Amino acid sequence: MPTTDRPADARASADRAGSGFAALCADLGLCFGGDYNPEQWPREVWNDDVRLMRRAGVNLVTVGVFSWSRIEPVPGERDFTWLDEVLDLLHENGIAVDLATPTASPPPWLGIRHPETLPVDRDGVRLSAGSRNQFSPASAVYREHALAITRDLAERYARHPSVRMWHVGNEWGQLDHGDEAAREFRLWLRREYATIDALNEAWGTAVWSQRYGSFDEVLPPRRAPYTINPTQSLDFRRYSSDQLLRCYGEQRDAIREAGATQPITTNFMGFFPHADYWSWADAVDVIADDQYPDPGDEHAPADIALVQDLMRSLGGGRPWLLMEQAISAVSWREHNLAKTPQKGRLDSLQAVARGADGICFFQWRQARSGPERFHSAMLPAAGDDSAVFHGVERLGADLRRLRPVVGARVNARVGILFDWPSWWASEEPARPTERLRTIEQVQRWYRVLWRNGVAANVLRPGDDAGDHCVVLVPHSYVIEPGAADALRDAVSGGARLVVGPFSGVADRHGHLLQGRSPALLRDLLGVSGEEWSGLPDGAPLVVDEAWDAAPAVGRTASVLAERLRADGADVLAAFGDGVYAGLPAITRHAFGEGRAWYVGAVVSDELLAAVLTDALRDAGVTNVVGVPPRPEGSLPQGLEAVRRGDHLFLLNHGRHGAELVLPAAMRDLLTDEEFDRAATVAPGAAMVLTERLTT
Numbered sequence: 001m002p003t004t005d006r007p008a009d010a011r012a013s014a015d016r017a018g019s020g021f022a023a024l025c026a027d028l029g030l031c032f033g034g035d036y037n038p039e040q041w042p043r044e045v046w047n048d049d050v051r052l053m054r055r056a057g058v059n060l061v062t063v064g065v066f067s068w069s070r071i072e073p074v075p076g077e078r079d080f081t082w083l084d085e086v087l088d089l090l091h092e093n094g095i096a097v098d099l100a101t102p103t104a105s106p107p108p109w110l111g112i113r114h115p116e117t118l119p120v121d122r123d124g125v126r127l128s129a130g131s132r133n134q135f136s137p138a139s140a141v142y143r144e145h146a147l148a149i150t151r152d153l154a155e156r157y158a159r160h161p162s163v164r165m166w167h168v169g170n171e172w173g174q175l176d177h178g179d180e181a182a183r184e185f186r187l188w189l190r191r192e193y194a195t196i197d198a199l200n201e202a203w204g205t206a207v208w209s210q211r212y213g214s215f216d217e218v219l220p221p222r223r224a225p226y227t228i229n230p231t232q233s234l235d236f237r238r239y240s241s242d243q244l245l246r247c248y249g250e251q252r253d254a255i256r257e258a259g260a261t262q263p264i265t266t267n268f269m270g271f272f273p274h275a276d277y278w279s280w281a282d283a284v285d286v287i288a289d290d291q292y293p294d295p296g297d298e299h300a301p302a303d304i305a306l307v308q309d310l311m312r313s314l315g316g317g318r319p320w321l322l323m324e325q326a327i328s329a330v331s332w333r334e335h336n337l338a339k340t341p342q343k344g345r346l347d348s349l350q351a352v353a354r355g356a357d358g359i360c361f362f363q364w365r366q367a368r369s370g371p372e373r374f375h376s377a378m379l380p381a382a383g384d385d386s387a388v389f390h391g392v393e394r395l396g397a398d399l400r401r402l403r404p405v406v407g408a409r410v411n412a413r414v415g416i417l418f419d420w421p422s423w424w425a426s427e428e429p430a431r432p433t434e435r436l437r438t439i440e441q442v443q444r445w446y447r448v449l450w451r452n453g454v455a456a457n458v459l460r461p462g463d464d465a466g467d468h469c470v471v472l473v474p475h476s477y478v479i480e481p482g483a484a485d486a487l488r489d490a491v492s493g494g495a496r497l498v499v500g501p502f503s504g505v506a507d508r509h510g511h512l513l514q515g516r517s518p519a520l521l522r523d524l525l526g527v528s529g530e531e532w533s534g535l536p537d538g539a540p541l542v543v544d545e546a547w548d549a550a551p552a553v554g555r556t557a558s559v560l561a562e563r564l565r566a567d568g569a570d571v572l573a574a575f576g577d578g579v580y581a582g583l584p585a586i587t588r589h590a591f592g593e594g595r596a597w598y599v600g601a602v603v604s605d606e607l608l609a610a611v612l613t614d615a616l617r618d619a620g621v622t623n624v625v626g627v628p629p630r631p632e633g634s635l636p637q638g639l640e641a642v643r644r645g646d647h648l649f650l651l652n653h654g655r656h657g658a659e660l661v662l663p664a665a666m667r668d669l670l671t672d673e674e675f676d677r678a679a680t681v682a683p684g685a686a687m688v689l690t691e692r693l694t695t
């Protein structure tokens with residue numbers, strides 16, 4: 001894609017910077033800090049800020065994210081004097097800066113002078129200034145202005161000693177359905193398809209008389225009388241992600257061209273629906289992510305662990321940076337729960353356990369005005385005489401103690417397949433059920449691993465499964481030939497594969513593959529299907545009595561089922577009644593040196609856990625302390641256990657003390673406490689254990 005191409009010299013210096021985050025952490029230790037918005041405060045507050053940052057052990061702050069209207073109050077003018085002063089002050093105080101291009105939020109004058117820079121939604125409504133992020137990634141005028149200010153910023157500060165990292169824009173995710181977006185979308189489509197006939201074929205425009213005579217007739221998805229062509233929507237999502245990446249890439253290249261050698265990045269947002277982070281991953285020098293799990297959600301610890309494993313996997317296993325999180329409550333949910341300082345600490349240490357070499361927050365000082373005035377911050381409005389700030393000081397001290405963890409890797413032998421286009425295609429409307437949601441399924445499958453202290457990598461379809469002895473495919477609606485081949489190779493070589501319902505149904509355009517389903521995996525799974533049906537809740541399954549892993553309770557399925565036929569696979573469970581009564585629901589099939597399970601319905605948590613632990617045990621996978629997985633979990637409830645390098649992280653998210661038998665005599669890096677055979681982790685507490693040499 002031209003959008004991701006970089007000039008050769010920019011690429012070379014980016015390669016140098018690729019190791020820059022490792023070098024930065026080797027220098028600073030684990031990064032610790034947050035977004036710092038001094039432009040919201042009078043000058044005298046800045047001294048207080050740096051004094052308290054030092055007290056808390058802050059070593060990295062992100063500056064300037066929303067400062068465009070401060071730097072360029074009048075079109076074409078620049079006021080950098082305040083920023084000079086801020087960067088100098090931070091440098092004098094030994095605090096490194098992640099300097100942001102301020103391009104996420106243009107000043108109001110841009111939209112007033114150039115309305116075409118403002119995005120248009122599906123209903124044709126042009127959005128206004130007065131909030132933030134009011135730009136269209138398709139707008140040439142926006143991009144020129146964003147590039148101009150980026151160039152000036154980079155030229156001024158590329159060699160400033162405080163600047164150790166660059167942060168391009170913020171949380172890229174803007175969509176635009178307007179006329180300029182239509183032009184850019186058409187250019188993208190021309191590159192993708194070359195001819196209008198190829199587009200017509202790929203979009204299946206023979207249906208409903210949608211045939212296009214030329215690219216000029218094609219539009220982004222807009223409000224229409226009835227359901228939109230699903231491939232049009234799918235390609236618009238691909239285009240939108242690429243267009244955002246293109247904007248990011250332009251600014252990143254401008255920073256490089258100004259001579260900056262620091263790592264350049266931007267902040268991802270976990271399983272964010274509008275950017276395909278597999279395609280973005282190579283464009284950033286360090287993977288950085290914003291994470292705001294809801295403290296009121298009982299599944300949050302496991303679900304955010306999955307996001308953290310995704311971030312580590314996007315970076316090929318390299319340490320990543322938790323760029324933003326909340327120390328206590330956010331202010332953008334309908335109902336915002338605070339965290340105890342201990343919970344803020346636990347959440348941060350969880351990210352370190354799963355490969356983060358930096359823990360940052362939104363934001364340093366709580367805003368006194370604006371929409372985020374009730375959003376928590378490291379330094380609350382109450383000041384440093386507060387439980388929140390004391391918690392921040394403690395966290396800073398903890399992170400300093402964890403310096404030995406810097407650079408260490410998490411090794412996982414289980415892989416989970418996930419990619420954005422398949423997610424997008426699977427959730428286009430008009431399908432057997434709207435209740436099947438890709439992320440929900442990935443989360444359900446992952447929770448079984450989490451309860452068992454089994455680490456996982458997220459795999460991109462088509463990637464060699466490598467050392468992963470178990471590969472899980474919770475729900476991949478689109479499986480392309482290369483991805484099917486990689487799965488087949490893995491199982492031939494001995495891997496255990498578990499495939500979830502409604503997988504391998506469609507090609508890259510979202511068109512149904514012809515023949516019995518899943519067309520490209522039938523031989524591997526030894527089972528095939530011919531139709532799908534929504535399923536009532538609690539539909540009974542009959543389990544084969546010979547299946548020794550079968551659960552005693554929860555023999556049910558819901559949401560979706562398939563009309564399956566075993567073509568050589570063993571049937572572990574069949575539908576007990578309904579239209580598919582007596583037909584297979586869960587199967588297992590030997591293939592090459594390995595084995596493949598197919599779960600042809602959304603089965604209960606108990607059945608899912610039974611199937612997954614069956615596969616894990618079959619592959620000889622044990623948890624981090626050498627115990628085989630169990631459907632109910634092989635760790636005390638609420639305890640998370642992760643091994644990162646030589647360090648065993650124990651994080652107790654539960655309400656009760658959790659005792660664990662240790663593989664060796666160990667010492668807690670956080671407290672120096674020593675343990676011989678077992679450790680009890682108090683509720684809300686964490687330990688980072690390293691093997692202790694006994695004499």
Ligand code: GLA
Nearest residue numbers: 170171290292324330362375
């Ligand atoms: C996002 C943004 C921040 C801030 C936080 C609030 O992560 O990047 O600027 O608005 O949300 O939670």
